[in-house]
Amino acid sequence: MTIDMRDLGRIGFTEDQATLLDLATDFCLRRSPISTVRRLMEDEMGHDPAIWQEMGELGWLGVAIPEAFGGSGLSLAEVVPLVEQMGRRLMAGPFVSTTLAAQAILVAGTEDQRRTVLPRIAEGVPASLALAEAEGNWDLEAVTCLAKAAGPGRLTLSGTKVLVGDAHVAQWFVVSVLYEGHPALVLVPASALPDGAMRREGIIDETRRAFRLCLDGVDLPDSALMDPALAQTGLRHLHLAGNLLGAAEMVGGTQACVDYTIDYLKTRTQFGKLIGSYQAVKHPTVEAYVAYEQARSHLYSAAHCFAEQGTGEIATRMAKAQADAAYSFAADRAIQFHGGFGFTWDCDAQLYRRGAIWHAAQYGDGAYHKRKLVSLLF
Amino acid sequence: MSEVDPKDFAAYAEGADAWFRENVVRDPGFMLPLTFMEVGTDRQFDFLRDWQNRVYEAGYLGAAWPKAYGGGGLPQAFQNEANRAMRRHHGPIMLNAIGLNWTGPLLLDLGSEAHRQKHLKGILSAEDIWCQGFSEPENGSDLGNAQTRAVRDGDDYVVNGSKIWTTLGRFAKYMILLARTDTTAPKKYDGLSFILTPMTVPGVETVPIRKLTGEHGFTQTFFTDARIPAEGLVGVEGGGWKVAMRTLEYERGARGGQAGGHVAMGTNAFDVVNLASRMSRAGAPLLEDPLMADRMIEFMMEIQSLALCSQRTQVPALIADRPSGIPLSSKLMSTEMTRRLNAFAIRLTGQSGAYYVDEPGAVDNGIWARAYLNSFSATIGGGTSQIQANIVGEHVLGLPKS
Numbered sequence: 001m002t003i004d005m006r007d008l009g010r011i012g013f014t015e016d017q018a019t020l021l022d023l024a025t026d027f028c029l030r031r032s033p034i035s036t037v038r039r040l041m042e043d044e045m046g047h048d049p050a051i052w053q054e055m056g057e058l059g060w061l062g063v064a065i066p067e068a069f070g071g072s073g074l075s076l077a078e079v080v081p082l083v084e085q086m087g088r089r090l091m092a093g094p095f096v097s098t099t100l101a102a103q104a105i106l107v108a109g110t111e112d113q114r115r116t117v118l119p120r121i122a123e124g125v126p127a128s129l130a131l132a133e134a135e136g137n138w139d140l141e142a143v144t145c146l147a148k149a150a151g152p153g154r155l156t157l158s159g160t161k162v163l164v165g166d167a168h169v170a171q172w173f174v175v176s177v178l179y180e181g182h183p184a185l186v187l188v189p190a191s192a193l194p195d196g197a198m199r200r201e202g203i204i205d206e207t208r209r210a211f212r213l214c215l216d217g218v219d220l221p222d223s224a225l226m227d228p229a230l231a232q233t234g235l236r237h238l239h240l241a242g243n244l245l246g247a248a249e250m251v252g253g254t255q256a257c258v259d260y261t262i263d264y265l266k267t268r269t270q271f272g273k274l275i276g277s278y279q280a281v282k283h284p285t286v287e288a289y290v291a292y293e294q295a296r297s298h299l300y301s302a303a304h305c306f307a308e309q310g311t312g313e314i315a316t317r318m319a320k321a322q323a324d325a326a327y328s329f330a331a332d333r334a335i336q337f338h339g340g341f342g343f344t345w346d347c348d349a350q351l352y353r354r355g356a357i358w359h360a361a362q363y364g365d366g367a368y369h370k371r372k373l374v375s376l377l378f
Numbered sequence: 379m380s381e382v383d384p385k386d387f388a389a390y391a392e393g394a395d396a397w398f399r400e401n402v403v404r405d406p407g408f409m410l411p412l413t414f415m416e417v418g419t420d421r422q423f424d425f426l427r428d429w430q431n432r433v434y435e436a437g438y439l440g441a442a443w444p445k446a447y448g449g450g451g452l453p454q455a456f457q458n459e460a461n462r463a464m465r466r467h468h469g470p471i472m473l474n475a476i477g478l479n480w481t482g483p484l485l486l487d488l489g490s491e492a493h494r495q496k497h498l499k500g501i502l503s504a505e506d507i508w509c510q511g512f513s514e515p516e517n518g519s520d521l522g523n524a525q526t527r528a529v530r531d532g533d534d535y536v537v538n539g540s541k542i543w544t545t546l547g548r549f550a551k552y553m554i555l556l557a558r559t560d561t562t563a564p565k566k567y568d569g570l571s572f573i574l575t576p577m578t579v580p581g582v583e584t585v586p587i588r589k590l591t592g593e594h595g596f597t598q599t600f601f602t603d604a605r606i607p608a609e610g611l612v613g614v615e616g617g618g619w620k621v622a623m624r625t626l627e628y629e630r631g632a633r634g635g636q637a638g639g640h641v642a643m644g645t646n647a648f649d650v651v652n653l654a655s656r657m658s659r660a661g662a663p664l665l666e667d668p669l670m671a672d673r674m675i676e677f678m679m680e681i682q683s684l685a686l687c688s689q690r691t692q693v694p695a696l697i698a699d700r701p702s703g704i705p706l707s708s709k710l711m712s713t714e715m716t717r718r719l720n721a722f723a724i725r726l727t728g729q730s731g732a733y734y735v736d737e738p739g740a741v742d743n744g745i746w747a748r749a750y751l752n753s754f755s756a757t758i759g760g761g762t763s764q765i766q767a768n769i770v771g772e773h774v775l776g777l778p779k780s
């Protein structure tokens with residue numbers, strides 16, 4: 001057993017990460033107060049286009065896009081603090097969908113696709129991913145939607161994608177399909193989708209927008225096919241990147257949830273004492289806080305080691321699994337420790353709990369990642 | 379001080395690695411304690427005292443303490459490197475933990491020049507073993523209520539009362555004593571003083587206490603009109619509570635400056651993985667049981683998170699929201715994890731879990747059961763986990779006092 005030789009990851013933090021963390025902490029606090037979050041939940045669009053535009057102007061959409069394609073040439077390690085702070089403020093919008101779509105194009109797109117689409121994304125044009133199917137397999141290579149040659153130079157698609165984030169605003173979709181019997185990726189412009197192809201889904205986290213996407217009859221030039229030789233690499237990269245950014249949102253959310261609970265424990269009085277003085281309430285809150293610190297440590301290790309062969313995958317899976325455990329526990333206890341108010345729509349505890357459930361369902365929950373770690377480590 | 383010449387550093391690191399590779403004795407022919415709280419027999423004591431002395435003489439203990447007090451006068455990075463080499467080669471524990479890790483840094487911090495001159499070198503060389511007299515039979519978690527009396531009489535304090543759970547009490551030459559010098563102070567904390575106390579004077583008596591493992595570890599210490607020189611007072615009379623709290627920060631690892639080396643062998647997740655890989659159930663390797671494998675992965679994640687949390691404390695921007703959060707919760711996190719991990723390890727051994735140390739059927743000579751039982755020393759000693767949770771809740775999260 002050579003396990004003790006395995007590098008499970010380590011903390012590293014760049015100047016750029018520090019700068020972006022500062023900026024994002026301030027920006028998200030100001031632009032996404034809870035009143036805005038709740039207003040946008042009721043809004044069909046679900047996010048504020050003016051804020052989205054600001055993010056584009058700040059260059060946040062291009063952080064992990066190479067300079068040659070209009071980005072700033074950093075990596076996902078620098079995106080993590082941005083997403084963490086968005087998660088902390090439950091900030092709505094297509095930032096993660098768009099960032100992941102750009103990653104897919106960067107890793108598995110053709111040169112032409114990179115040159116035409118990445119600079120647009122870097123400027124702030126939203127894009128998304130259509131990967132999940134009704135079957136619900138977190139292994140992204142298990143695809144049933146089809147792309148078939150349809151006459152010279154054309155492709156047609158069939159099948160249905162689910163839980164497609166921000167489809168109502170995305171201008172491009174990176175879609176996983178089977179092509180000639182193998183998983184492949186196709187870059188579909190929104191303009192190629194027939195009327196009625198999209199239906200908004202009822203999802204547990206109402207700060208988000210997700211759609212069912214029917215691909216039947218989508219007709220494309222075969223230049224829409226991404227590099228088939230890179231499809232598998234691309235899907236693996238998306239799986240890990242999706243988990244990394246998911247963990248970042250969750251860690252931010254966990255922090256906010258713990259803070260929200262602590263505030264209540266310091267103001268609510270029962271039996272003549274602040275409820276935070278009762279250990280039956282205090283100690284689980286400490287447990288939630290400690291789990292949060294552990295999750296954040298895993299997150300920044302995963303961010304730092306993400307690009308490393310082997311270690312990147314281990315650290316990312318650990319980060320997502322720990323984020324799932326920490327967020328679920330903190331938000332579950334947050335509901336309980338708010339008493340009757342915790343059972344209401346108006347209490348923010350439900351927002352955090354719903355967010356945690358949403359994220360567990362995306363790209364794999366804690367149990368799934370632990371199972372994967374078993375095969376990686378034992 | 380903080381400038382490290384890479385060449386000197388590399389040479390030192392290489393020297394440390396070679397020295398520990400050559401000098402570590404892993405099996406002296408009798409059971410070695412896993413922590414400083416488990417030292418029970420004279421054989422164990424003599425072996426560990428000699429070991430600490432040799433590490434010190436070789437320059438791998440107290441390397442970062444000032445030269446004037448017997449230290450090496452080197453930057454902390456050197457000692458850290460020596461610590462890593464010591465662990466890498468499975469060096470036995472450092473015996474004089476209370477001196478090296480608590481009393482020493484405390485004296486460098488709050489002690490007088492005379493205290494430092496008198497005590498630091500003996501702490502490093504293991505010539506002077508130290509113990510801690512805080513807990514009393516009636517006052518443990520509520521340490522501020524300690525009642526052992528110290529009454530000033532000329533150049534001495536006359537001490538009466540009893541301390542308990544005194545680790546290394548039987549071997550110690552000195553004690554850090556928390557005693558009540560004023561019974562009339564309106565606040566109980568203000569009546570306490572912190573005194574460096576010789577254990578070898580008339581009127582100080584130690585009685586061994588048998589531990590849950592069946593061995594003898596700590597003692598009860600009785601004071602009967604013992605005359606303790608007042609020069610041992612640290613800080614001011616009546617200011618002992620603050621000094622004791624500072625001591626606990628060193629003890630719990632919330633503050634740095636320790637002489638170095640490890641005082642507990644610690645349980646390594648990889649050792650438990652290794653154990654699991656050797657075990658089987660109904661003919662199948664145990665790690666093929668998904669429930670066991672899932673638990674094992676959780677422990678690996680948890681242990682990794684502790685290492686990462688400690689690395690994170692070196693990055694101020696990543697702990698800005700609650701800078702004291704990780705340092706103040708590290709004892710709680712690590713001791714509770716160790717306790718649960720050892721309990722899990724016993725489960726892994728299946729039916730053999732029924733055997734204890736030295737029985738041929740016991741897996742790894744029963745080390746897992748022994749380690750589990752001993753793991754409570756850390757979840758109780760140094761402030762119980764429940765008290766640690768109060769500390770984190772109140773001092774880190776700002777929750778109201780219980």
Ligand SMILES: Cc1cc2nc3c(=O)[nH]c(=O)nc-3n(C[C@H](O)[C@H](O)[C@H](O)COP(=O)(O)OP(=O)(O)OC[C@H]3O[C@@H](n4cnc5c(N)ncnc54)[C@H](O)[C@@H]3O)c2cc1C
Nearest residue numbers: 510511512513518519543544545755758759760761762764
């Ligand atoms: C192996 C070992 C070595 C030790 N070595 C030393 C030593 O060298 N020197 C020394 O001075 N002491 C030493 N101790 C003593 C140790 O510090 C005390 O045992 C400890 O502080 C608890 O005090 P107690 O034993 O009086 O338990 P109590 O304080 O009576 O606690 C009993 C239980 O009540 C809980 N409890 C108490 N108060 C609260 C509260 N406010 N909120 C929630 N729960 C509470 C505790 O967590 C515990 O579970 C050692 C202990 C052990 C086990």
